Amino acid sequence: MMNMFTVSGSPHIHASESSKKIMYGVVIAMVPAMLVSVYFFGLDALRVLLLSVVACLFFEWLIQKYLIKGQLTINDGSALVTGILLAFNVPSNLPGWMIIVGALVAIGMAKMSFGGLGKNVFNPVLVARVFLLISFPVQMTSWPKPSPITKGFVDASTGATPLGILKEGLGADPPKTISELAPKLPGYMQTFTGDVGGSMGEVSAIALILGGLYMLYKKIITWEIPVSMLLTVAVFSGIFWGINPEQYADPLFHLLTGGMLLGAIFMATDMVTSPMTSGGQLVFGTGVGLLTILIRIWGAYPEGVSFAILLMNAVVPLINRGFKPRRFGIKPGVEIA
Amino acid sequence: MNNIVIIAIAALGSLGLVAAVILYFVASKFKVYEDPKIDEVEEALPAANCGGCGFPGCRAFAEATTSSAKKNKSLEGLNCPVGGNDVMQTVGNILGLEVEMTEPLIAVVRCNGSLANTPAKVKYEGATSCAFAHALYGGEGGCQYGCLGLGDCVDACDFDAIHMNPDTGLPVVNNKCTACGACVEACPRDIIELRKKGPKDRRIFVSCVNKEKGAPAKKNCSVACIGCTKCDKVCKFDAITIDSFLAYIDFSKCTLCRKCVEVCPTEAIWEVNFKPRKAKPVQPKTTAETSAEKASARKPATKKVSAEKADARPAPEKKNEA
Amino acid sequence: MPARHLKRRTKHNSGKMGILKTFALGGIHPEENKLSSDAPIERLALPGQAIVPLGQNLGVPSKPVVKRGDLVKVGQLLAETGGFISANIHAPVSGKVAKIDNVIDGTGYKRPGVIIEVDGDEWLDEIDRSDELNTEISLDGKEIIDKIKTAGLVGMGGATFPTYVKLMPPPGKKAEYLIINGVECEPYLTSDHRLMLEKGPEILVGTRILMKALNVEKAVIGIENNKPDAINHMQELAKSLDGITVQPLKVQYPQGGEKQLIKAVLNREVPSGKLPIEVGCVVQNVGTAFAVYEAVQKNKPLIERVVTVTGMAVKKPSNFLARIGTPIGQLIEAAEGLPEDTGKIIGGGPMMGKALTSLEVPVVKGSSGILLMKKEEASRKPEGPCIRCARCTSVCPMGLEPFLLSRVSKLGKFDMAENEKIMDCIECGSCQYTCPASIPLLDYLRLGKNKVGAIMRSRGRN
Numbered sequence A: 001m002m003n004m005f006t007v008s009g010s011p012h013i014h015a016s017e018s019s020k021k022i023m024y025g026v027v028i029a030m031v032p033a034m035l036v037s038v039y040f041f042g043l044d045a046l047r048v049l050l051l052s053v054v055a056c057l058f059f060e061w062l063i064q065k066y067l068i069k070g071q072l073t074i075n076d077g078s079a080l081v082t083g084i085l086l087a088f089n090v091p092s093n094l095p096g097w098m099i100i101v102g103a104l105v106a107i108g109m110a111k112m113s114f115g116g117l118g119k120n121v122f123n124p125v126l127v128a129r130v131f132l133l134i135s136f137p138v139q140m141t142s143w144p145k146p147s148p149i150t151k152g153f154v155d156a157s158t159g160a161t162p163l164g165i166l167k168e169g170l171g172a173d174p175p176k177t178i179s180e181l182a183p184k185l186p187g188y189m190q191t192f193t194g195d196v197g198g199s200m201g202e203v204s205a206i207a208l209i210l211g212g213l214y215m216l217y218k219k220i221i222t223w224e225i226p227v228s229m230l231l232t233v234a235v236f237s238g239i240f241w242g243i244n245p246e247q248y249a250d251p252l253f254h255l256l257t258g259g260m261l262l263g264a265i266f267m268a269t270d271m272v273t274s275p276m277t278s279g280g281q282l283v284f285g286t287g288v289g290l291l292t293i294l295i296r297i298w299g300a301y302p303e304g305v306s307f308a309i310l311l312m313n314a315v316v317p318l319i320n321r322g323f324k325p326r327r328f329g330i331k332p333g334v335e336i337a
Numbered sequence B: 001m002n003n004i005v006i007i008a009i010a011a012l013g014s015l016g017l018v019a020a021v022i023l024y025f026v027a028s029k030f031k032v033y034e035d036p037k038i039d040e041v042e043e044a045l046p047a048a049n050c051g052g053c054g055f056p057g058c059r060a061f062a063e064a065t066t067s068s069a070k071k072n073k074s075l076e077g078l079n080c081p082v083g084g085n086d087v088m089q090t091v092g093n094i095l096g097l098e099v100e101m102t103e104p105l106i107a108v109v110r111c112n113g114s115l116a117n118t119p120a121k122v123k124y125e126g127a128t129s130c131a132f133a134h135a136l137y138g139g140e141g142g143c144q145y146g147c148l149g150l151g152d153c154v155d156a157c158d159f160d161a162i163h164m165n166p167d168t169g170l171p172v173v174n175n176k177c178t179a180c181g182a183c184v185e186a187c188p189r190d191i192i193e194l195r196k197k198g199p200k201d202r203r204i205f206v207s208c209v210n211k212e213k214g215a216p217a218k219k220n221c222s223v224a225c226i227g228c229t230k231c232d233k234v235c236k237f238d239a240i241t242i243d244s245f246l247a248y249i250d251f252s253k254c255t256l257c258r259k260c261v262e263v264c265p266t267e268a269i270w271e272v273n274f275k276p277r278k279a280k281p282v283q284p285k286t287t288a289e290t291s292a293e294k295a296s297a298r299k300p301a302t303k304k305v306s307a308e309k310a311d312a313r314p315a316p317e318k319k320n321e322a
Numbered sequence C: 001m002p003a004r005h006l007k008r009r010t011k012h013n014s015g016k017m018g019i020l021k022t023f024a025l026g027g028i029h030p031e032e033n034k035l036s037s038d039a040p041i042e043r044l045a046l047p048g049q050a051i052v053p054l055g056q057n058l059g060v061p062s063k064p065v066v067k068r069g070d071l072v073k074v075g076q077l078l079a080e081t082g083g084f085i086s087a088n089i090h091a092p093v094s095g096k097v098a099k100i101d102n103v104i105d106g107t108g109y110k111r112p113g114v115i116i117e118v119d120g121d122e123w124l125d126e127i128d129r130s131d132e133l134n135t136e137i138s139l140d141g142k143e144i145i146d147k148i149k150t151a152g153l154v155g156m157g158g159a160t161f162p163t164y165v166k167l168m169p170p171p172g173k174k175a176e177y178l179i180i181n182g183v184e185c186e187p188y189l190t191s192d193h194r195l196m197l198e199k200g201p202e203i204l205v206g207t208r209i210l211m212k213a214l215n216v217e218k219a220v221i222g223i224e225n226n227k228p229d230a231i232n233h234m235q236e237l238a239k240s241l242d243g244i245t246v247q248p249l250k251v252q253y254p255q256g257g258e259k260q261l262i263k264a265v266l267n268r269e270v271p272s273g274k275l276p277i278e279v280g281c282v283v284q285n286v287g288t289a290f291a292v293y294e295a296v297q298k299n300k301p302l303i304e305r306v307v308t309v310t311g312m313a314v315k316k317p318s319n320f321l322a323r324i325g326t327p328i329g330q331l332i333e334a335a336e337g338l339p340e341d342t343g344k345i346i347g348g349g350p351m352m353g354k355a356l357t358s359l360e361v362p363v364v365k366g367s368s369g370i371l372l373m374k375k376e377e378a379s380r381k382p383e384g385p386c387i388r389c390a391r392c393t394s395v396c397p398m399g400l401e402p403f404l405l406s407r408v409s410k411l412g413k414f415d416m417a418e419n420e421k422i423m424d425c426i427e428c429g430s431c432q433y434t435c436p437a438s439i440p441l442l443d444y445l446r447l448g449k450n451k452v453g454a455i456m457r458s459r460g461r462n
Helices: A019-041 A043-068 A078-088 A096-114 A124-135 A162-171 A178-184 A188-193 A205-217 A224-243 A251-256 A260-267 A278-298 A305-314 A316-322 B002-029 B036-044 B058-072 B084-095 B130-136 B152-156 B182-186 B214-220 B230-234 B259-263 B292-298 B300-308 B316-321 C141-150 C191-198 C200-214 C228-238 C258-266 C286-298 C328-334 C391-395 C402-411 C414-419 C430-434 C441-461
Strands: A005-008 B105-109 B122-125 B162-165 B170-173 B192-196 B203-206 B240-243 B246-249 B269-272 C041-043 C049-053 C077-080 C095-104 C110-118 C177-181 C218-224 C244-249 C281-285 C304-310 C318-323 C342-347 C354-356 C369-374
Touching: A005 C354, A019 A043, A019 A078, A019 A205, A019 A260, A043 A078, A043 A096, A078 A096, A078 A124, A078 A260, A096 A124, A124 A305, A162 A178, A188 A205, A188 A251, A205 A260, A224 A251, A224 A260, A224 A278, A251 A260, A260 A278, A260 A305, A278 A305, A278 A316, A305 A316, B036 B058, B036 B084, B058 B084, B105 B170, B105 B203, B130 B152, B130 C441, B152 B162, B152 B182, B182 B192, B192 B203, B203 B246, B230 B240, B230 B246, B230 B259, B259 B269, C041 C191, C049 C095, C141 C200, C141 C286, C177 C200, C177 C258, C177 C286, C191 C200, C191 C228, C191 C286, C191 C304, C200 C218, C200 C228, C200 C244, C200 C281, C200 C286, C218 C228, C218 C258, C228 C244, C244 C258, C258 C281, C281 C286, C286 C304, C304 C328, C318 C328, C328 C369, C391 C402, C391 C430, C402 C414, C402 C430, C402 C441, C414 C441, C430 C441
Parallel strands: A005 B122, A005 C342, C041 C318, C177 C218, C177 C281, C218 C244, C304 C369
Antiparallel strands: B105 B192, B162 B170, B203 B269, B240 B246, C049 C110, C095 C110, C304 C318, C342 C354, C342 C369
């Protein structure tokens, strides 16, 4: 028998790129933030991470095998990314069963019920975070105080996040001013390294920025969404800060606290739930930035990144329809008959 | 307090009144008269919206029949292939017209280039689409007329009437076929044809569309029509024509005498749902295209064959053994 | 703009080349793998039997004018144009017409062709077979076009559009620039590269002939800077010639596409659905320029061409000057045989070439190369779900959304595909090349283009 040749349409070569590589690239980018969270929150952080990852993988396997009955997809790395990000979005002292519930919501409700990878409308991790926040508000907002692993294990006490302190102080009766609250708030250096209360993955700005730079270098994300989102936050909060610095926090504070960087770098840039073209991505990022500050200043919750991203996720199909790439040979606005 | 209640009732009441008046005028101004018979006809139709009649849906067909009945007093040229004679009779009754009986048709796959009969010479990789593969190359087996086996016909069928047989790589039509013609349209190689269903589902056809000369056709496919004209010579009813080395049986002239089947040297002519011949020792060319139960219930004689190959054409290997 | 992502730049010495131009939208940079760029063009031995398909050009197949048993000489007319967009075909060998029958061609279909039993190598007397360079252009524009038409010239880059049609702009349109395409952006292929190095003066005469035929003052030869030797050589030769410049270009696929090349060289954008003449340009391949030289100055019709035979497992990657009608099997033999684990034979380059089904497929006017791929290179990766990464969109040189177009084509929503400009797709394959989920995007795009094209044609008829 002679050689059986293959026939297929062109192109006959393929870049070495694959979905799996992209997913594992994201995992590598999350390593610094993982290390920092373990450093500040100790073995608890490790427990949450492991539990979340295992639960996400398990649910993905279970649903794919028995409900969708398709090819097994747990190797593609997407459930792994979801698991780590879910862990990043919860306090490190969250009870284990709540994490499992979160994983079920993320994988089962937000991802697989739409048909699996690539078909979900909302960011699965944020759906789970918001679900947990609304269902278990106390546990989800009792943040352990960071205590570096080098100092040995101390009894984990809980406290509020910088944004929580701010919201509570400004809303108190009589309202306090920012300068009155300042002693309670962490310094910029602390928020930069991660020595503050908060969800375990979102505390350290430097670790997140490192991961972001890695993903930019590897072309996993593009600059549009993070830059437009952070810029909008800076400008918008800057305006209010300029009007009344006693009432409104400064832009840097907004940028470095809460889930802002985690959201801008890892959550809003999720390929599946963000727009396709660079124009659309700029609009998306700007929208997230605006909504975040709106919620932070006037909303009932101290933090608004998750809600802002989920809200913008909902309009992504519209953005995709409105922002087409620039077509070759068609001048914008000119219809060619 | 009372005042508020009265004002509210008065305001809402007058608002409602104004809206009602506007609605009334709009409704009467823009009223479109529709023949109530259209609804009746539509009700009688199968509601498959398959487009087999040539109209974009059952509603459009109902409109067409109704207007044709009004204008021309006939339903000529209008036929719902899915509903068949029963439905057309009902439509005729509604519209008060006589309807001619039409012969029921069925889709017939005219290729037997199965995996065994037409061994693959190259391997195809790419989109599961016959239309694309047809534009790309000749076909895995080398026959540029034969079935590509990627199932565009199966995708086109709204009635679950055509399926791929994984053993042969060819589509198989079952009795659910309504002759809507969607698969005929979908096949890029014009392999599927609507043919007369035949008495007791019996039909004879050339299961090949290869227009090559005998030798090259036979080189790629062991059961190709080689255009030898034997069938043409044996046919007393002038039902067979040969064009570009390919025989075609006109089903309106064919009397199902089966003479051509006997003389065909490549077994390219098929007879389906006939009783097995007595004279010849083993000749299991007779097959059931219908489902097993139906075939066996009606024709106990073909039971063996039908049971062997439930709803599929005979596997070519079997044929060759015989 | 994410258009830039995924682009891996290789370092070329761009220092002395001045500013490198390229096109703006999308583009990719696959491994170049120009294995045969140092192999000089070798003349291939005559085949025992030449198989000359009658459909060698875009458009209408040619009509045979010989019959079985006829004795033909090299250069004699075998088949004449079958319509407006069609080309003459000449006998590439001398011998007896064995039969006119269906022969397998590059499309994998058997189509009519002329089979000639080769006997000796007897040429028509009027063909000048000397290697002497003839720079004197004695014919006028119209005579040149007639000559090119008679010689059966088609675009040698692969699209095989009859050359003379391009040289006759529609009324009211005037060409301003002639662009000679020496880009060769397809990985692996080197036939144009070698031709520029070895036949530079002839190409420049061909360019001048084309300029005269088109009545244009300016010609630009675009060459990617992964061929610095060709750029230097052509620049050196063009120095003394008025109006001809050599433009080095940054390496980027698909720069060899007409519209991309015009954008890169002149920064003009051909409007959607229009031809290059709309912006005053006519693009011709360097191979065509050489063929024009031979046809006009040497009276030699298009009967042979340079074909690259290459591939990772090929023992001796080569460039052959082969007669039209030579079975590709013979070329592969000359490159020291078909490697054991060959899984795919491609006529053309790896991005836009066609997978061939047999070794009997003959060399035709549009064959630029034969690429042999190993089994492990030949298979596609399994298709995964779309993760909406938008890479296909960012690499599309036409600014289309391949993910969307392929999906609507698959679902049969052809009106939507048409609105989203599916007919602008140049089938360069960048989208599918870059898709991390290995979705056969271009397969479905082609399907959609076929269907939309058919719908548009039927609309035109009504």
